[in-house]
Amino acid sequence: MFFKDSFNRLSFVSTLISLIFSLISGDILHAGVSLENTSKREDVEKARRVIVTPKELDRMSKLPGDIGPLPKITAPSDNPQIKAKIELGKMLFFDKRLSGDNSISCASCHDPRKGFSDGKERAIGFGGMELGRHTPTILNAAYNSLQFWDGRAPSLEKQALGPIEAKVEMNLRGDELVSRLKKIPEYNKRFQEVFGEDVNFTNVGKAIAAFERTIVTPDSPFDRYAGGDKKALNEQEKRGLILFLGKAACSQCHSGPNFSDNSFYALGVNQKGPLKEDFGRYAVTKKDEDKGAFKTPTLRNIALIAPYMHDGAFKTLEEVIDFYNDGGGSVFNKSEKIVKLNLTAEEKKDLIAFLNALTGKLPEVTEPQLP
Numbered sequence: 428m429f430f431k432d433s434f435n436r437l438s439f440v441s442t443l444i445s446l447i448f449s450l451i452s453g454d455i456l457h458a459g460v461s462l463e464n465t466s467k468r469e470d471v472e473k474a475r476r477v478i479v480t481p482k483e484l485d486r487m488s489k490l491p492g493d494i495g496p497l498p499k500i501t502a503p504s505d506n507p508q509i510k511a512k513i514e515l516g517k518m519l520f521f522d523k524r525l526s527g528d529n530s531i532s533c534a535s536c537h538d539p540r541k542g543f544s545d546g547k548e549r550a551i552g553f554g555g556m557e558l559g560r561h562t563p564t565i566l567n568a569a570y571n572s573l574q575f576w577d578g579r580a581p582s583l584e585k586q587a588l589g590p591i592e593a594k595v596e597m598n599l600r601g602d603e604l605v606s607r608l609k610k611i612p613e614y615n616k617r618f619q620e621v622f623g624e625d626v627n628f629t630n631v632g633k634a635i636a637a638f639e640r641t642i643v644t645p646d647s648p649f650d651r652y653a654g655g656d657k658k659a660l661n662e663q664e665k666r667g668l669i670l671f672l673g674k675a676a677c678s679q680c681h682s683g684p685n686f687s688d689n690s691f692y693a694l695g696v697n698q699k700g701p702l703k704e705d706f707g708r709y710a711v712t713k714k715d716e717d718k719g720a721f722k723t724p725t726l727r728n729i730a731l732i733a734p735y736m737h738d739g740a741f742k743t744l745e746e747v748i749d750f751y752n753d754g755g756g757s758v759f760n761k762s763e764k765i766v767k768l769n770l771t772a773e774e775k776k777d778l779i780a781f782l783n784a785l786t787g788k789l790p791e792v793t794e795p796q797l798p
């Protein structure tokens with residue numbers, strides 16, 4: 428490859444830039460989930476100085492930071508994807524009988540018509556109570572290595588059982604749910620068919636997780652671009668992508684195919700809503716440096732899921748960009764990767780144009796007929 432292109436200056440330069448980019452910004456991806464620093468302030472500043480033109484960008488066969496099309500979903504070996512299981516999981520996802528007073532289903536908060544979020548600043552839970560955190564989308568949650576803003580659930584299987592039993596969310600004990608479902612012959616039959624055993628709580632989690640692994644969104648304009656269709660992004664979106672990788676330093680954290688490094692950072696987002704303080708990742712690790720640190724969320728379909736951040740602090744992408752442009756908020760443990768950006772008004776627009784190109788093909792999910 429190198430030899431074939433070696434007389435083409437542009438291509439050579441791009442390869443070089445791509446290399447520099449990946450050296451300093453990317454390839455920190457699988458570094459794990461701790462705050463152990465992956466990239467120092469100077470590295471961020473170096474990445475911010477790399478200047479690439481849209482033409483040079485078009486010549487890169489692989490984008491820095493490992494951003495690119497979503498890979499195929501992998502399911503855990505003890506919970507393979509089976510059609511009947513996915514159907515069962517979808518029913519459970521929409522079934523309000525999974526809550527204490529039959530009023531709330533998973534879909535009440537993760538609404539397919541709202542990008543599988545709820546459009547609210549913070550979720551409204553059991554009995555109409557406002558919760559402390561914003562409902563994240565579950566589109567592409569299958570690609571998270573840890574679930575929740577603080578990463579406290581290790582898998583979709585385990586995560587699904589949390590909200591059912593949480594008093595402030597669906598408020599139904601697992602054993603009660605199981606006896607409820609056992610009284611519904613159609614559910615009994617389906618659990619038998621799929622798992623070869625009677626309804627149990629673990630299998631409720633497995634079925635819902637299998638359904639969630641189908642709610643993924645390939646084929647955004649960005650995916651088509653990264654897949655080789657250089658016309659899939661317009662000039663403005665390409666300038667936005669270049670900023671994302673360079674001057675705006677977004678891919679320092681929003682990296683990999685799902686635009687998340689699955690790590691946790693304190694940005695200093697103002698705490699809004701009923702919680703005075705949200706310790707974030709600290710609740711899991713008890714390490715001081717994790718106070719107020721949250722998981723880097725995916726940016727796929729970001730245009731569909733305002734408001735933003737763990738507490739819904741920002742209403743628009745413009746507000747988010749202004750926050751980053753100012754160098755984040757003020758906290759003692761603010762990530763070293765958060766720096767003042769000095770973006771022009773035009774550059775902010777370009778960046779947002781790129782973020783809007785991350786909306787993929789949404790799965791068609793309609794409310795199933797419940798047994």
Ligand code: HEC
Nearest residue numbers: 532533536550551552560561562563568574575576587590
């Ligand atoms: C009352 C609203 C509400 C209900 C009902 C609800 N969720 Fe959530 N969901 C949330 C909120 C809020 C969070 C973030 C909580 C946190 O991080 O502490 C969340 C987080 C998640 C996540 C993690 C996503 C990520 O990116 O980390 C998944 C997956 C999820 N919910 C699936 C479900 C499933 C499955 C159900 C039904 C069994 C369900 N939720 C019911 C509000 C809700």
Ligand code: HEC
Nearest residue numbers: 675677679680692696721722723724735736737751762764
């Ligand atoms: C230091 C790592 C880091 C960098 C650099 C970074 N982000 Fe983030 N991003 C995060 C974390 C962590 C959150 C969640 C913070 C919270 O909820 O308090 C987040 C949240 C977001 C959200 C809200 C997502 C949602 O679902 O609510 C958007 C949009 C966003 N970032 C875009 C960007 C853009 C654009 C850039 C570049 C200008 C950028 N980020 C740079 C780590 C980072």
